[in-house]
Amino acid sequence: KKAVDVGRGGIREMRKRFWFEKFHWFISSEGLLVVGGRDARQNEMLVKRYLRKQDLFLHASIHGAPTVVIRQRAADSSPP
DSSP states (O other): OOOEEEETTEEEEOOOOOGGGGSEEEEOTTSOEEEEOSSHHHHHHIIIIIOOTTSEEEEOSSTTOOEEEEEOSSTTOOOO
C-alpha cells in the first residue's frame, strides 16, 4: 500500500523516508551526514546497526548524552 499526502494541491504520493530521519540529523558545512540518537534505545541502534568502520563516533561521559555518528563518504577518506 502506498502512502499518500492529501493537501491543498490534491493527492500526491509521499516520498520514502531515509533511514536517518528517525534520529536527530543534519548535513555539516563539509557535506557530511551527522546523526545523533534521541534516547538510549536510539543510541544503541546507531552503534549496532549504522556505525561503519570509517565513521567517526562521538559520545560524552555524561548520563543521558546522545551518541553522535559522523558518516564519512568513503572508506579511504580521512577525517575533516
